[in-house]
Amino acid sequence: MTDWATRLRGLVDGALDAVLPPESIPPQALHGAMRYAVFPGGKRVRPLLALAAALAASRRMNGPGHDGEATVRRTMPCAVAVELVHSYSLIHDDLPAMDNDDLRRGRPTVHRAFGEALALLAGDALLPLAFEVLSAEEARRLMGPEAAAATVHELAHAAGSLGMAGGQAVDIAGATSGARAPRPEEVEGLADLKTGALIRAAVRCGAIAAGAGQREFYALTRYAELFGRAFQVFDDLRDMAEDGAATFPRAMGTDEARRYGDGLLAGAEDALSLFAGDAAELSDLAASLALGLA
């Protein structure tokens, strides 16, 4: 996996750098905070999912005529946009009114480094930037206007009250945390909104950008839903610190949660059977998740 992923991660970082206004442009502090949130970043899993899904769909749809570099270029607005939405969500999740976290990836969170107001505004600016990128002239030309608009719709829905923002609202309501162990279906519902919705949108945007047919689109959606839930399971297993949080290990025990996560990933791999050998990158991403690398 490392070869293709490292290369694409570099392209994604370059594209993110190109769409974020430089710190030299006013308001400088805001642009500084936005860049602080996006760079150096994490594993860029969501952009990789978008690009990997597009490559799989494009190979399937175009056969020997498939041009991987063209597919990557066409899908890059999606890759950038999903990472911008992810970055915005981390800033707002860390705010004192939410999780009140001081550290993120070993550095002070945006509000600790820039103050609460600028952190709020940096998130407020990164979110629309994602839609600006997906609807820019370049994206409309590369994907076609209908597909560009469809990716906007996909991502906007995932970010909204029936997706990520809704998941956060359920989480803070605390209906699933507290003294009793959460029920597995409660944890699932929460994970599907909080982390699943954006992962699903990343894969589906990549599929849209690559012109996936209906069967391919649904197979990729299935892959994304299983991958997204597994992502949360393994994330919970790595980070078992939070007392009382609605996590999979708390709901079903550590051993069972690991078995459950492995089963989800096996299902995700199954969902790729339609693609025969054409979805190697998506298989790699699923495998690396089980190994704790993604």
Add this chain to the structure above:
Amino acid sequence: MTDWATRLRGLVDGALDAVLPPESIPPQALHGAMRYAVFPGGKRVRPLLALAAALAASRRMNGPGHDGEATVRRTMPCAVAVELVHSYSLIHDDLPAMDNDDLRRGRPTVHRAFGEALALLAGDALLPLAFEVLSAEEARRLMGPEAAAATVHELAHAAGSLGMAGGQAVDIAGATSGARAPRPEEVEGLADLKTGALIRAAVRCGAIAAGAGQREFYALTRYAELFGRAFQVFDDLRDMAEDGAATFPRAMGTDEARRYGDGLLAGAEDALSLFAGDAAELSDLAASLALGLA
């Protein structure tokens, strides 16, 4: 003015009601907070600007073949989207980390009524809902996918770091407030970002939805820029309470600010000369601004 504006305001409220998830759908508290922020709402100036600009452009482009009702239907996603962005921005502006306001339109602000976390999330959900509306199948069919994508781009740019969010960042940096009176050009720059960008986007989205030609598009843009700045001038004149804020009356004195606002509106009216009698609603909106009605 009242007749057409009252009628269109009713249609806008109906359309907002249709796109906001009902409070009965989970997460109920989040949907309740979103609706609390949007209803009953204010004068809906931005949606009216979008619809009025579309009517002017459509009459100019289609002459006797102009169908006002079809234009209103085609532009309604824009009208709804700009109001959703406006509503989101009010919630976040009122938060303790920003203006820390307890009241808005005579009622408790969203964070006073629902708590800070839900207020943050209600804003975070209203913002992408705007782009979801503009890119939905219905909007793509009514406006065409290219125009739908173009309205997304227009509104996303206006909401971002070089528009509204940027204006808020400049405002909290306080570079233009404090002991000395702000310079007029400082107040102008701030107003153009904080309030001007969204008003400009409202008018331009309406023009895009109606298929305005290039000359019409630029005339409407000019109208919007002058209207937007005048809007802030008259808003400042009505609300002279804030000590030390970067307002037009503070920068140039009350009498001069009123003269300046009148001059801006005269310029906005001039920008409509291309439309002869075809921009009556936009003229009405400018006139009502001077009278303190918009």
